[in-house]
Amino acid sequence: MYKRQDESRRQKLVVVEQKKSRRNSVSEEIGRLKKAGQNTEDLVLEMRALSQEIKEHDEEIRAIEEELNNTLLAIPNLPHESIPVGPDDSCNREERQWGTPRNFPFPPKPHWELGEQLDILDFERAGKVTGTRFAFYKGLGARLERALINFMLDIHTNEHGYLELIPPFMVNSQSMTGTGQLPKFAEDMFHLENTDYYLIPTAEVPVTNFYREEILAEERLPIYHVAYSPCFRAEAGAHGRDTRGLIRQHQFNKVELVKFCPPANSYEELEKLTANAETILQRLELPYRVVCLSSGDLGFSAAKTYDLEVWLPSFGTYREISSCSNFEDFQARRANIRFRPAGGGKPEFVHTLNGSGLALGRTTAAILENYQEEDGSITIPQALRPYMGGIERIAPPKEASS
RNA sequence: GGAGAGAUGGCCGAGUAGGUUGAAGGCGAUCGCCUGCUAAGCGAUUAUACGGGCUAAUACCUGUAUCGAGGGUUCGAAUCCCUCUCUCUCCGCCA
DSSP states (O other): HHHHHHHHHHHHHHHHHHHHHHHHHHHHHHHHHHHOOOOOOHHHHHHHHHHHHHHHHHHHHHHHHHHHHHHHHHHHOOOOSSSSSSSSSGGOOEEEESSSOOOOOOOOOOOHHHHHHTTEEEHHHHHHHHHHOOOOETTTTHHHHHHHHHHHHHIIIIOOOOOOOOSEEEEEEEHHHHHHTTTTTTTSSSSSTTTSSEEETTHHHHHHTTTTOEEEGGOSSSEEEEEEEEEEEETTTOOSSOSSSSOOEEEEEEEEEEEEEEEHHHHHHHHHHHHHHHHHHTTTTTTEEEEEEEEOOOOOOEEEEEEEEEETTTEEEEEEEEEEEETHHHHHHHHHHHOOOOOOOOOOEOOOEEEEEEEEEHHHHHHHHHHTTTOEEOOGGGGGGGGGGGGOOOOSSSSSSO
């Protein structure tokens, strides 16, 4: 199908290019003849007809290319051979576990109850001010979220070698197409009326598109970027799922890791990127496991994905907190991001990777739940205390304030 | 938001009465020469993409396209017309 279209396009291209070649040379000839004062009427007439033909050919080719392009944009990426094959998440493969879920001598509360009792989260007023699936962070809750953002950014920039970017939080449709959100997933995003702008669902979009339409010198690779951004997701089709708490919001914060590298090392880079994200959970001493998504659970654009799942006591399960993927050249083709091989030669597509390092809302939820005490207070993880001005504990307010 | 100016090759910068301009000149870069070394000097080369041919080939030959983007006029457009985008200056506004 694709092959046939492509061949027909190429054939037509040859024909039209021959005609253009003739037009160019004859036009030049006409110029010369006119200068010499000779009659050129016949040639002009002939060229008029030829130009018309060329116009028709160009139109045909354009139509074929558009059709071809549409076909291409709707095709998902090919899964990597190392991932488990299966129809859905039941076939995902657990790679490893880290830490041991704490044994609570009391029934652990869900984070939204803790947050409301501590007066650091306010879902009700967010519902009034905006709507469902939004939250206010308040007092030490806001402080905790802010501390986590800085904590993550510092580790990734200082220890893991990522260069920080603060991206635009809106992007145009071309960028959304480049990373694979468009055209297929338009309903998952917030589109700004009367514009070509979308609120970003993840910093992956602006950061990956940073190098769109560029040819990078191979010496510059690999490129590592880390970016904090809020993320906006319409969560279409998620009615009734995770309706309470911070797990599934229309807006949440995230620190995102993005890599660009030559094809040869992209799987090595995926392991490193995943390990970088894991570091955050380890420093926060949050139990988690790493899962390799099966072919059926894999996203549209990814070739291989590791999910990091953090332990949430009130759920009694692990929940996704980071998703680390290798897109191979899928995004690079769409966004036309290439590199020139060190030895010279034709530009090749880079491989792109990204992963959350980490999603903030879920991290906050995990800290509240895993570090809760019987009286409803929260112990701040050791590693985070410098970012909290030395605060060790978030205690319930003496009197209910509002 | 109002008024004006502009967008040319890695960079700077020519080129508007449409016709060897893929594009002068300069800088930079590369190669060679020269020179005890360095500097200077001299010579040559110096865009990219996509096709076709020939191939071991990213080499070579050849075609097409590209002077912000898209469309139009014309036998022929960097040069004329329209639309859009972006940049700059002034005013207004604003964090």
